[in-house]
Amino acid sequence: MSKHHPPKLADADLSKRLAKHEYFSQLAEFQAQLTLIQQAFLFHGIKGVLVFEGWDAAGKGGTIRRISQALDPRSFKVWPIGAPRNYYLNRHYLLRFWERLPPDGAISAFDRSWYGRVLVERLEKFTPEERWRAAYREISDFERMLVDDGTRLVKLFFHISPEEQMKRFSERLRNPLKRWKLTYEDFRNRERWADAEVAVEEMLSRTSTETAPWYVIPANNKKYARIKAMRAIVDVFSKDMDLNPQHLDQRTLDAASQALELDRALIDGLRARTE
Incomplete structure (x- = not known):
């Protein structure tokens, strides 16, 4: 097995873009895959955890919304x-x-996560250095336990340039429907960009493992970022997973045959698949 190489922010090509027609075509494809994955998770009792980290205004929320459109909220x-x-x-x-980890068959998405320990708490000095440094080991142990317990884990960091972030702040200020997203803290955090970049790079280096790798998502183009993130999720969640629609049991088929006016050939065909 090749040695895992943690990603770096510099590895993300921020010039990547996706045309509108390609975006909508791939979006429909990945949303359909996510629907099948959720059904397979429910049938097999598999758990999934998604971690969304990234710069302010990098597009985490927009990606989560597109994922949510494909999934039944009862198990997401x-x-x-x-x-x-x-x-x-x-x-x-x-x-x-x-306390917020998913039960069997469900998927949980964390919009920000336990990585606040080595990002916000580090930068704001909310936590003594020896404690946030210990978190690298604690978090890796925590994630290893999740994976060992059968949880599928995907960690995404959305990376944008400072210039793109300013454009999005300006858009939020001008758009009444997005203005609620803009806060004083967004501008305050920008002043610490260089320090935050150091913290992010160390986080990627120390906590991207074979068991729980980080995916750095180039996010200057929102459409490209959404598809890139969804592809990573689908790849991990669908690995070695049977995504074919699950068969009905004989008892259900017997009840359906009696209660519904259906073509006999349909019922017989479904029965054959359960044998």
Whole structure:
């Protein structure tokens, strides 16, 4: 097995773009795949976890929305992660994430995640250095336990340039329907871009493993980023997975045969698939 090489921000080609017609064609294809994956997860009891990290305005939310369109909300949950409330401040930082992990058959998406420990908490000095540095090992152990328990894990970092971020801030300011997304913290965080870049690079280097690799998504073009992210998710979630529609059991078919006016050949054909 080849040695895993953690990605770097510089590896992401921010010039990548996707034409509108290609985007909508691939979007429909990947959404259809996600629907099949969710059905297979439910049937086989597989769990999935998605981690979305990235710069402010990098397109995490837009990608999550396109994924949500394909999935039944009864077994797909999005967790927007902000500052912890006092209950969690007095406990281990991983507790609130343990509590939000999916049950068998379900998928959970974290919009921001446990990586706040080595990003926000590091940059804002909310946590002593020896504790956030210990988090590299703690997080890798945590993710290894998830994967060993049968959870499929995909970690995505959405990377944009500072110039593109400013364009998106301006768009949010001008658009009344997007203005709610813009906060003082967005501009404050920009002043720490260089420091944040160092923290991100170290995070990628220390926590991208064979078991739980990072995917850096070039996101200057939103359409390209969404498709790139969805392709990574589909690849990991569908690996060695039978995505064919699951067969009905004989008891259900017996009930359907009695209750519904169906072509006999249809029922017989479905019966044959269960044998």
